[in-house]
Amino acid sequence: MRGWIDRRYQLTPLFEFLRHKEVPIGSHWMGWYYLGGVTMFFFVVQVITGVLLLMYYQPGEATSYESIRFLTTKVPFGWLIRSIHSWSAHLMIISLTLHMFSTMMLKAYRPPREITWVSGYLLFLLTLGFGFSGYLLPWNKLAYFATTVGTNIVHSVPLLGDWLLQVLRGGHDVTINTLYRFFAGHVVILPLAFVGLIGLHLLLIQRQGMAPPVGTTTAPRGMKFFPSFALRDLLLWFACLMLLATLAVFLPYGPGIPGMDWELGQKADPFAPAYPGIKPEWYFLWEYQLLKEFPPHLFGLEGPQVCLFVIAILLGIWAIIPWMDRRAYRNMHSPAFSDFGWGAILFLTYLTLMGWDIGAKSGSDDPASLQNIAHTCALWTLAAGVVVVVVRAWRFEHRWFILTGAVLLHIVLHGLVGMSYLVAALIAVVAAAIVIIATYLLGRGNWSAAA
Amino acid sequence: MKTLSIFAGLVLLSTGAFAADQSEVKPSSKLAALLDAKDESGKPIITPEQRSYFEGLNDNLKEMLNHAADKETISRAEHLSILLGLQLSPQKMELLLQNNCILCHSDSANHTPDTLFSTTVEPGSHMNLNDVVEDVHFRRGISCAGCHGGDPTADLGHDMVKEWPEKDRDKNRAWVVAFCARCHADPAKMHDFNPALPTDQLAKFKTSPHGHRLLDLHDDRAPSCVSCHGVHGIRPAKDPKSKVYAQRVPDTCGACHANAAIMAGITRADGSPMPTTQLAEYRTSVHGRALLERGDLGAPRCNTCHGNHAASPPGVAQVSKSCSICHSANSGLFDGSKHKQAFDQHNWPECGKCHSDHNIAKTGDTMLSTAAGGLCGDCHRQYAADHPECIQTADYFHQTIAQMDEARSRFSAESEKLASRGLDVEPISNQLTELTDTLKKSRTYVHSFSRSTFQQAAAPGLAAITKTEELTKVAHEEFEYRRWGLRASIVVIGILMLAIYLKLRQLEKRS
Numbered sequence: 001m002r003g004w005i006d007r008r009y010q011l012t013p014l015f016e017f018l019r020h021k022e023v024p025i026g027s028h029w030m031g032w033y034y035l036g037g038v039t040m041f042f043f044v045v046q047v048i049t050g051v052l053l054l055m056y057y058q059p060g061e062a063t064s065y066e067s068i069r070f071l072t073t074k075v076p077f078g079w080l081i082r083s084i085h086s087w088s089a090h091l092m093i094i095s096l097t098l099h100m101f102s103t104m105m106l107k108a109y110r111p112p113r114e115i116t117w118v119s120g121y122l123l124f125l126l127t128l129g130f131g132f133s134g135y136l137l138p139w140n141k142l143a144y145f146a147t148t149v150g151t152n153i154v155h156s157v158p159l160l161g162d163w164l165l166q167v168l169r170g171g172h173d174v175t176i177n178t179l180y181r182f183f184a185g186h187v188v189i190l191p192l193a194f195v196g197l198i199g200l201h202l203l204l205i206q207r208q209g210m211a212p213p214v215g216t217t218t219a220p221r222g223m224k225f226f227p228s229f230a231l232r233d234l235l236l237w238f239a240c241l242m243l244l245a246t247l248a249v250f251l252p253y254g255p256g257i258p259g260m261d262w263e264l265g266q267k268a269d270p271f272a273p274a275y276p277g278i279k280p281e282w283y284f285l286w287e288y289q290l291l292k293e294f295p296p297h298l299f300g301l302e303g304p305q306v307c308l309f310v311i312a313i314l315l316g317i318w319a320i321i322p323w324m325d326r327r328a329y330r331n332m333h334s335p336a337f338s339d340f341g342w343g344a345i346l347f348l349t350y351l352t353l354m355g356w357d358i359g360a361k362s363g364s365d366d367p368a369s370l371q372n373i374a375h376t377c378a379l380w381t382l383a384a385g386v387v388v389v390v391v392r393a394w395r396f397e398h399r400w401f402i403l404t405g406a407v408l409l410h411i412v413l414h415g416l417v418g419m420s421y422l423v424a425a426l427i428a429v430v431a432a433a434i435v436i437i438a439t440y441l442l443g444r445g446n447w448s449a450a451a
Numbered sequence: 452m453k454t455l456s457i458f459a460g461l462v463l464l465s466t467g468a469f470a471a472d473q474s475e476v477k478p479s480s481k482l483a484a485l486l487d488a489k490d491e492s493g494k495p496i497i498t499p500e501q502r503s504y505f506e507g508l509n510d511n512l513k514e515m516l517n518h519a520a521d522k523e524t525i526s527r528a529e530h531l532s533i534l535l536g537l538q539l540s541p542q543k544m545e546l547l548l549q550n551n552c553i554l555c556h557s558d559s560a561n562h563t564p565d566t567l568f569s570t571t572v573e574p575g576s577h578m579n580l581n582d583v584v585e586d587v588h589f590r591r592g593i594s595c596a597g598c599h600g601g602d603p604t605a606d607l608g609h610d611m612v613k614e615w616p617e618k619d620r621d622k623n624r625a626w627v628v629a630f631c632a633r634c635h636a637d638p639a640k641m642h643d644f645n646p647a648l649p650t651d652q653l654a655k656f657k658t659s660p661h662g663h664r665l666l667d668l669h670d671d672r673a674p675s676c677v678s679c680h681g682v683h684g685i686r687p688a689k690d691p692k693s694k695v696y697a698q699r700v701p702d703t704c705g706a707c708h709a710n711a712a713i714m715a716g717i718t719r720a721d722g723s724p725m726p727t728t729q730l731a732e733y734r735t736s737v738h739g740r741a742l743l744e745r746g747d748l749g750a751p752r753c754n755t756c757h758g759n760h761a762a763s764p765p766g767v768a769q770v771s772k773s774c775s776i777c778h779s780a781n782s783g784l785f786d787g788s789k790h791k792q793a794f795d796q797h798n799w800p801e802c803g804k805c806h807s808d809h810n811i812a813k814t815g816d817t818m819l820s821t822a823a824g825g826l827c828g829d830c831h832r833q834y835a836a837d838h839p840e841c842i843q844t845a846d847y848f849h850q851t852i853a854q855m856d857e858a859r860s861r862f863s864a865e866s867e868k869l870a871s872r873g874l875d876v877e878p879i880s881n882q883l884t885e886l887t888d889t890l891k892k893s894r895t896y897v898h899s900f901s902r903s904t905f906q907q908a909a910a911p912g913l914a915a916i917t918k919t920e921e922l923t924k925v926a927h928e929e930f931e932y933r934r935w936g937l938r939a940s941i942v943v944i945g946i947l948m949l950a951i952y953l954k955l956r957q958l959e960k961r962s
């Protein structure tokens with residue numbers, strides 16, 4: 001049989017390639033290598049459960065909510081499919097985020113793998129797009145108002161904001177036309193783009209192999225991809241399947257945390273008063289909170305516009321890290337960029353915790369409560385920051401903490417001292433710049449010493 | 452020719468527009484001086500808000516202000532500031548500027564505190580300027596002169612105090628009633644101001660104990676119109692600041708009825724002293740809390756049961772009539788029950804016997820208890836010991852209602868738990884709605900004091916309990932099925948994982 005296929009398609013070179021393919025074993029934990037596979041597994045689950053949901057879902061003003069209700073209450077195992085689809089979406093974003101940060105910390109983006117990083121980054125953005133578009137599809141009250149708030153952000157894009165909003169919503173307001181667009185995006189446009197990009201991503205990984213530890217071009221040891229790594233991957237996927245099934249049975253509507261809750265509730269009613277305490281999904285909370293921290297007007301522009309600009313800059317920097325990290329480019333350790341990664345994690349953590357209103361006493365909008373939220377979230381993030389710094393210094397012998405320090409200083413000034421978020425950020429940025437320049441000067445103009 | 456007509460028309464229109472713009476009234480030199488005046492520290496006396504209010508006034512009102520300033524009815528910037536600071540509607544401002552009494556009495560330079568209409572004294576005190584301009588009579592054009600006499604448009608007019616007794620006005624205030632009734636008992640006069648307002652207040656008042664005490668006994672403690680409605684700040688009953696606004700009625704009545712000094716010596720029809728605890732009792736009652744704490748304006752207050760101008764204590768036979776205004780179903784069932792006759796024989800106030808009067812507490816199912824301390828049991832042991840079947844009926848009521856109440860609480864909690872597990876609880880919710888409705892109905896049907904009538908009302912609720920039990924059981928079985936499914940899946944996946952692990956070990960050992 002194999003010979004019959006091989007005579008026609010010449011697969012022997014491919015089998016030979018796979019037989020000799022090895023996963024590098026270095027000084028770091030092997031577990032990071034499995035996160036891409038786990039993300040891929042959750043994506044496959046999404047595709048399968050998504051297709052099953054499509055068999056019953058009917059987009060429309062009078063049918064979207066009703067069809068999901070019918071699916072979850074009357075169709076055998078309909079509840080299980082929806083629950084697994086929702087859980088898997090959240091777990092996919094978690095595993096994808098971990099995969100992205102582990103790649104960043106291990107500097108696996110360094111040449112020749114820059115395009116792999118960029119394609120992975122685009123896959124991450126597409127995954128967020130999946131989450132955003134899928135949220136509206138049940139056409140329930142929570143989704144309706146969350147989408148109204150979420151899409152409204154687009155309005156702040158300079159010059160094109162109004163046009164973009166209309167394109168996204170299919171009109172001025174969130175209507176059933178918006179749902180049709182989101183539906184088309186969720187089941188056709190995004191999957192096509194995702195499959196194309198994931199094909200490229202996998203092709204590059206197979207062609208170039210997994211990145212060996214920094215400082216080496218070939219790993220001192222390797223693990224056979226087939227069967228050792230692949231079977232371990234399979235084991236992990238089964239464990240993920242177990243986890244998914246358990247979560248779906250015991251927590252069918254999510255853990256009940258705001259932004260991670262998919263109970264159907266009431267049908268969307270555009271004429272109903274806005275949902276109180278509306279929050280986006282947890283992975284958008286940091287943006288939501290950052291927008292809240294900006295004043296209505298700044299530098300003669302609207303506050304949200306400036307905020308979007310800042311977010312765009314941050315996301316842009318993240319995309320071009322492989323070209324910015326010159327030490328990694330030369331296959332050298334780059335502690336400054338490791339520190340940048342940890343700073344980013346603490347920055348996102350603080351904003352996300354605040355978006356969750358951790359520490360709110362009464363109404364989350366009164367000044368006393370906001371101060372209390374900032375205080376509590378600052379303490380939690382600082383505690384996490386101290387642990388990160390100690391572990392890095394003690395266990396990994398890192399000595400570069402300028403950016404992490406700047407983020408922690410920012411958190412102290414905002415959360416504990418009570419300064420405004422932007423003033424605290426400005427002070428932290430200036431302090432970090434001074435320290436970096438001083439380090440550079442002390443290093444006699446050697447950026448390598450500074451970094 | 453046509454073109455010429457159009458041109459002429461346009462010229463006329465633009466001239467008209469120009470003329471209209473020119474017709475805007477400018478402040479006279481005196482008014483302008485008042486508007487621009489500054490205090491000792493050089494700060495403008497007229498605030499920007501007051502200035503803006505002035506700019507927004509129509510031409511007529513500006514003319515009137517010019518007139519008042521020119522004639523020096525308004526001669527001080529501080530006085531003008533007070534008047535503009537009232538921010539009155541154009542209609543009220545016009546009434547005010549026509550009224551020399553108010554213009555003069557609102558200037559502190561002309562008056563001592565006892566005759567000054569000031570905005571700084573407590574609202575509700577004798578002469579608060581805000582009260583004066585908010586008065587319902589003022590709003591309808593009946594100003595000071597309407598009661599006090601005199602000519603409000605005259606420059607100085609104190610030709611007043613002609614309409615009531617010169618002497619001993621406070622000792623015998625029966626004249627107040629007659630004074631108000633000059634208009635309020637005259638349909639023709641009232642038609643000019645408010646045709647919808649009844650004119651029978653005086654006739655009703657005469658029939659009331661209040662009226663009897665004031666008009667016949669000349670008791671100076673007895674209330675007259677002003678006791679409840681106020682004097683210079685009389686507002687419509689729907690105005691929350693009115694003394695007779697629903698939520699303020701208890702305090703208005705309580706001003707006398709909760710005052711032991713005022714009520715001293717006053718007795719009820721049976722000769723017992725008039726109590727002064729009604730207000731305190733009402734405040735803690737279910738009605739008082741609904742009105743005063745929850746702001747439910749439909750909740751009964753003093754006048755709902757006692758009447759307004761003809762206020763009197765309801766007699767034994769009238770109590771149930773007062774209650775039935777709202778509780779018609781309970782009242783109707785009671786009227787058809789055996790208790791109606793028994794209560795009448797004992798001369799008991801029907802509803803009041805079990806529920807009390809001013810201190811009506813929230814009813815509870817324990818009222819039906821036949822044990823010692825329970826309402827039904829205590830009463831029946833004392834008055835109807837020869838009817839043991841009544842105790843059994845009361846027990847039946849109590850047990851059935853308690854059963855439904857307990858089932859409702861239990862199933863509600865159960866339903867929430869099942870919903871959080873992702874199970875379809877809509878059929879259970881439907882049955883819970885049926886159970887809740889029946890429970891409410893059954894509590895009402897207790898007032899029939901008939902086992903068969905009650906049974907009919909309670910039957911759907913008992914059926915709902917059975918049905919809910921079945922549905923809950925099915926839901927639990929479904930959840931159990933899911934758990935078993937999960938366990939089976941985990942076992943299968945676990946076996947597969949073990950197999951892969953063993954295979955992996957075998958392969959790695961071999962290599």
